[in-house]
Amino acid sequence: xxxxxxxxxxxxxxxxxxxxxxxxxxxxxxxxxxxxxxxxxxxxxxxxxxxxxxxxxxxxxxxxxxxxxxxxxxxxxxxxxxxxxxxxxxxxxxxxxxxxxxxxxxxxxxxxxxxxxxxxxxxxxxxxxxxxxxxxxxxxxxxxxxxxxxxxxxxxxxxxxxxxxxxxxxxxxxxxxxxxxxxxxxxxxxxxxxxxxxxxxxxxxxxxxxxxxxxxxxxxxxxxxxxxxxxxxxxxxxxxxxxxxxxxxxxxxxxxxxxxxxxxxxxxxxxxxxxxxxxxxxxxxxxxxxxxxxxxxxxxxxxxxxxxxxxxxxxxxxxxxxxxxxxxxxxxxxxxxxxxxxxxxxxxxxxxxxxxxxxxxxxxxxxxxxxxxxxxxxxxxxxxxxxxxxxxxxxxxxxxxxxxxxxxxxxxxxxxxxxxxxxxxxxxxxxxxxxxxxxxxxxxxxxxxxxxxxxxxxxxxxxxxxxxxxxxxxxxxxxxxxxxxxxxxxxxxxxxxxxxxxx
Amino acid sequence: xxxxxxxxxxxxxxxxxxxxxxxxxxxxxxxxxxxxxxxxxxxxxxxxxxxxxxxxxxxxxxxxxxxxxxxxxxxxxxxxxxxxxxxxxxxxxxxxxxxxxxxxxxxxxxxxxxxxxxxxxxxxxxxxxxxxxxxxxxxxxxxxxxxxxxxxxxxxxxxxxxxxxxxxxxxxxxxxxxxxxxxxxxxxxxxxxxxxxxxxxxxxxxxxxxxxxx
Numbered sequence: 135x136x137x138x139x140x141x142x143x144x145x146x147x148x149x150x151x152x153x154x155x156x157x158x159x160x161x162x163x164x165x166x167x168x169x170x171x172x173x174x175x176x177x178x179x180x181x182x183x184x185x186x187x188x189x190x191x192x193x194x195x196x197x198x199x200x201x202x203x204x205x206x207x208x209x210x211x212x213x214x215x216x217x218x219x220x221x222x223x224x225x226x227x228x229x230x231x232x233x234x235x236x237x238x239x240x241x242x243x244x245x246x247x248x249x250x251x252x253x254x255x256x257x258x259x260x261x262x263x264x265x266x267x268x269x270x271x272x273x274x275x276x277x278x279x280x281x282x283x284x285x286x287x288x289x290x291x292x293x294x295x296x297x298x299x300x301x302x303x304x305x306x307x308x309x310x311x312x313x314x315x316x317x318x319x320x321x322x323x324x325x326x327x328x329x330x331x332x333x334x335x336x337x338x339x340x341x342x343x344x345x346x347x348x349x350x351x352x353x354x355x356x357x358x359x360x361x362x363x364x365x366x367x368x369x370x371x372x373x374x375x376x377x378x379x380x381x382x383x384x385x386x387x388x389x390x391x392x393x394x395x396x397x398x399x400x401x402x403x404x405x406x407x408x409x410x411x412x413x414x415x416x417x418x419x420x421x422x423x424x425x426x427x428x429x430x431x432x433x434x435x436x437x438x439x440x441x442x443x444x445x446x447x448x449x450x451x452x453x454x455x456x457x458x459x460x461x462x463x464x465x466x467x468x469x470x471x472x473x474x475x476x477x478x479x480x481x482x483x484x485x486x487x488x489x490x491x492x493x494x495x496x497x498x499x500x501x502x503x504x505x506x507x508x509x510x511x512x513x514x515x516x517x518x519x520x521x522x523x524x525x526x527x528x529x530x531x532x533x534x535x536x537x538x539x540x541x542x543x544x545x546x547x548x549x550x551x552x553x554x555x556x557x558x559x560x561x562x563x564x565x566x567x568x569x570x571x572x573x574x575x576x577x578x579x580x581x582x583x584x585x586x587x588x589x590x591x592x593x594x595x596x597x598x599x600x601x602x603x604x605x606x607x608x609x610x611x612x613x614x615x616x617x618x619x620x621x622x623x624x625x626x627x628x629x630x631x632x633x634x635x636x637x
Numbered sequence: 638x639x640x641x642x643x644x645x646x647x648x649x650x651x652x653x654x655x656x657x658x659x660x661x662x663x664x665x666x667x668x669x670x671x672x673x674x675x676x677x678x679x680x681x682x683x684x685x686x687x688x689x690x691x692x693x694x695x696x697x698x699x700x701x702x703x704x705x706x707x708x709x710x711x712x713x714x715x716x717x718x719x720x721x722x723x724x725x726x727x728x729x730x731x732x733x734x735x736x737x738x739x740x741x742x743x744x745x746x747x748x749x750x751x752x753x754x755x756x757x758x759x760x761x762x763x764x765x766x767x768x769x770x771x772x773x774x775x776x777x778x779x780x781x782x783x784x785x786x787x788x789x790x791x792x793x794x795x796x797x798x799x800x801x802x803x804x805x806x807x808x809x810x811x812x813x814x815x816x817x818x819x820x821x822x823x824x825x826x827x828x829x830x831x832x833x834x835x836x837x838x839x840x841x842x843x844x845x846x847x848x849x850x851x
Contacts (some may be wrong), residue, residue: 414695544684
């Protein structure tokens with residue numbers, strides 16, 4: 135059994151011609167052959183050398199024969215599965231299905247001042263519970279919903295977050311890496327019989343750092359599929375042109391695919407586009423811009439030809455600091471385009487200002503955005519029953535009405551999408567209800583979920599296993615000096631609190 | 638003489654780093670007073686900075702001009718140092734992205750904004766080990782050390798460098814500023830940095846403030 139994703143029942147939108155795709159494909163292979171990709175990993179360089187790539191060990195540069203790249207693209211399966219700790223939550227990536235992952239932020243937001251602040255442990259665990267309760271959230275991940283929470287030292291943030299996600303949700307995990315964190319994350323998944331989606335990030339332009347290669351090797355050895363992501367800014371770490379940025383992006387991802395398929399042929403891969411135009415005044419990525427959609431829609435079309443599942447990670451971010459009209463339109467437009475163009479995976483819910491803030495109210499509002507577009511993706515059923523010819527002839531002109539008919543009672547809910555946190559009142563009702571807006575409705579829904587929803591608990595054995603792995607990680611980083619005395623004192627106090635791990 | 642300086646200004650205003658370098662070399666060969674050469678360049682980079690302030694120019698132009706300026710400046714400064722005189726700058730900043738982190742863009746932008754405001758910038762690059770920072774501090778004696786880190790897993794390197802400077806007893810010789818996506822004012826306070834900025838264009842303002850505080 136799998137968790138139900140969104141299903142698209144019609145052809146995806148396409149913006150490239152066959153000739154344009156071919157031109158991008160050939161140019162990408164050309165860059166891989168002439169310039170190559172830098173891999174800061176001895177093991178990776180040796181593997182490439184053994185398999186016929188031209189390797190410059192000093193520059194750590196690998197040039198790829200086009201035939202090898204195409205062969206490795208063919209070796210990627212067109213679909214693969216990941217597993218939650220509860221088998222009803224498994225996901226099968228590929229085809230015309232789309233799954234959603236919340237997009238994390240560094241901080242939460244104070245809704246009075248709109249200023250960012252570090253979330254608490256309780257807030258973190260509560261939001262994981264909300265994610266688990268929402269139908270349009272299909273899996274969770276490291277640094278989701280926030281990069282960390284109060285009193286947790288930076289090096290433990292990923293693992294404390296992974297543990298929170300395993301504890302308060304049964305969904306599978308999109309799992310990050312760095313400083314050996316992936317080693318412990320893999321142990322947690324194994325203990326719960328889960329299969330993570332192991333993240334491997336490119337450092338554009340055309341570079342894989344050692345930590346990324348380590349993550350690839352470790353996840354492949356664990357039998358986990360990989361999520362290879364490139365996140366360039368157009369005009370800084372990729373060409374300013376969308377087409378040029380597609381070539382560097384695809385060349386980077388193909389380098390990672392060759393690494394994976396040489397290590398273990400048939401490894402499941404999801405390629406992810408996380409690109410942004412650059413804000414040419416501040417130097418920050420420009421979030422929620424149509425340039426990201428142009429890139430992603432092209433990306434989805436090209437990789438569909440390679441029959442490799444695609445993820446869109448630029449979709450859920452806005453440039454707004456508030457949960458407001460700008461945040462809503464930027465996110466919704468990008469989400470619509472990603473879904474219509476066939477993204478199999480989208481990081482979306484909850485994020486407000488690109489990577490820096492996440493709020494549960496936004497998470498709940500985004501549940502309606504995805505629900506609404508999800509209904510559109512299902513398309514329209516055309517059958518004898520939905521054409522309703524007999525009924526139309528029966529009702530006839532005024533004073534005929536459809537309101538009293540069995541057909542209406544049966545079909546209206548299937549045909550419409552009813553949002554859960556939107557204002558749908560008439561003016562008189564709205565004035566009586568203290569002029570409530572969608573944020574007020576979302577607050578009410580958030581409170582209800584926190585008070586009533588019960589995630590499936592971990593068994594005592596599983597809980598012990600998770601806690602033991604966390605303990606092992608704490609010792610590991612403490613011994614290596616990655617947690618300072620000051621950080622440790624605050625962290626330890628938090629760990630000894632009667633509310634640990636969560637109240 | 639003014640013809641060469643005009644050409645140098647033009648090279649900066651058209652973001653032509655090769656022409657800037659060649660013209661600076663030529664100006665030195667012809668024996669033009671290095672101070673006058675620097676003044677000419679400062680005038681050109683100010684024009685670029687003003688254009689940026691007015692919203693007419695953007696980062697690609699600012700970084701391009703600062704790059705051309707840096708190439709020419711290093712030639713002229715070498716000449717000044719040969720004569721035993723001091724280079725007339727607001728202050729010296731040693732800048733780099735910490736070990737384990739190869740993010741370059743943010744740091745490059747900070748450098749461009751500082752160059753445009755007449756700071757002397759020693760850019761150590763990316764993936765810089767603590768000992769390389771120490772070496773540069775001993776060599777250039779900067780007023781400011783600027784540390785960039787983009788990832789939650791590498792920001793601890795910023796703390797490490799501050800701790801090493803303390804152990805060596807040279808922490809108080811300079812001001813330390815941090816930046817990068819994963820950092821924050823809170824983190825800066827916690828690790829004992831003197832300053833933090835979220836955005837590259839604000840780096841010169843922060844550095845000037847720290848210099849006046851002494």
